[in-house]
Amino acid sequence: MASTPTSAGAERAVLTDSDISRSLVRIAHEILERNQGGEDVVLLGIPTRGVPLAERIARRIGETEGTSVPVGSLDITMYRDDLRGQPTRTLGRTTVPDGGIDDKVVVLVDDVLYSGRTIRAALDALNDLGRPAAVQLAVLVDRGHRQLPIRADFVGKNLPTARAERVRVQLAETDDGRPDAVTISTPAAGPAAGRTAR
Template structure:
């Protein structure tokens, strides 16, 4: 199969703009809203969504970076990456609507870990989930509230999100690589 591009820069931008409008609509504005990105690429996506929302609403939206590495329940099966710093807004998250932002929603385990990590930082009024890509194969009863693109895929396929801030290019690719195993 090789590798094929499924989203290019303009398509990613349109998806994030749509997600931003949906978040504003569901939240009835930006009051009490916090966007919490899950490193690495979720943090960059949260910052982009915050920028789009601030251009639409004329007000900034607090962002956070929520590392979930040590909250994962699959550390024994997967190599641990170096934890990123968790950075919460000065206003905190108590009583806020927190939108968790991640690049790929797959098994749901990262989101479960994010919910546990979020509990250590306060008690939000509500937690929502935004994902650029939903590839299916859920192992836990978790679904995204805001999705850039549903991309059904086989478990042996790999979905790769690349962002300018980290990778120098904006694109989403899908490739078939049996050596990758069950990864995002």
């Protein structure tokens, strides 16, 4: 898709629905390879878009391995380090699969990795749920600009960006059935809607 002027500046597509599908298939295979199968793997998606991504990866693992990988969600709202500055937030859901996470390989799943602060909060939240054998991280997009020493184990797309740019992930499950896509936009002026430091 060519760049088109919008009220927020220029926007361009960087991943289409087929690109996202291929990325998730690859991530599923890499998770299986890294962990020598899916027997002790638990996927926890970080709301909002990390949850359907985790569910899709679990389906790909099931199709490949014939193994049912448990999927849950991990709300990190109360663990964020910017909560004091933005105290009004909608709480998400934390759901832990039957069997818990103790002695499991927990793969955290999120859509965009940016500053690393969301993942730091997720690690704190995870610590209150149990003691996994290992924690790994899968993200659809790694856009760089890390503020904490956190890196993803499984990445759909490494996407160099400028700090002023906004990366937007659109998924059918969370965006009213619209086609999956990842776009980058550069705000024309002032604050822009979209993904902020993650």
